[in-house]
Amino acid sequence: MNRPARPPAGLRERKKAQTRRTIQEQALRLFLDQGYDNTTVGQIARAADVSSMTFFRHFPTKESVVESDDYDPLVVRLIEQRPPEETPLAALRHALQEGLAGVYATDREALFVRTRLILTTPALRARLWENQHATEEMLTTALAARCGQEPALRLRVTAAAALAALTAALTVWVEGDGEAHLPALVEEAFAALRP
Secondary structure, three states, X not given: OOOOOOOOOOHHHHHHHHHHHHHHHHHHHHHHHHOOOOOOHHHHXXXXXXXXXXXXXHOOOHHHHHHOOOHHHHHHHHHHOOOOOOOHHHHHHHHHHHHHHHHHHHHHHHHHHHHHHHHHOHHHHOOHHHHHHHHHXXXXXXXXXXXXXXXXXXXXXXXXXXXXXXHHHHHHHHHOOOOOOHHXXXXXXXXXXXX
C-alpha cells in the first residue's frame, strides 16, 4: 500500500519493503471484506503468504498495519526544503500539500481505506491522539530545525493547527465517501487558519 519515500538501495531492503507492502495490501483487503474486528493476524499472514512471525517482524500489532506509513519522513524532508523566508505555517502547509499530492496520486484508494478504518474503528480511533501527538512532535522538531531554534510553544501550536486542519479535511473526505478532491479540501482547511 505505502510506497517508501526513497527506494531501498539493496535487494534485501527492496524485498523487505515489498513484503511489508504486501502485508498491508492484504490486510486492507481483508478489513474491507470481513471488517477490521473479524480479521485476525493469522488470516492476514496467510493472505500475504508469510508466517505470523514475519507479520510481527514488520508490524508489532494488528493496529499498526493500518497506522504505519512512510509519510512522516517524507513531510520532514519537504519541510527542510522549503524556502527560509516562509513562515512556519506556510512551510508546513506547502510541505503537507506537496506530500499529500504525491500520495493522493499514487495511493489514493489505500489512503482512503486506511483513513476510513482509523476514523470508524473504535480500536484505531482510540489510538489516533497518540499517533497525532507523535506526528506533532516530529513536525515541531522539523520546524524548529528549519528555523534554527529550540521547539517553542508557537511552533508546537503551528504544528498542532496544521494537523487539525489536515485531520478535518481527511474527515470530511471520508464522510463524503472520497468523492471530493482531497488536496482541494486540505487547501480549504488551511485557508481557514489564515488570519
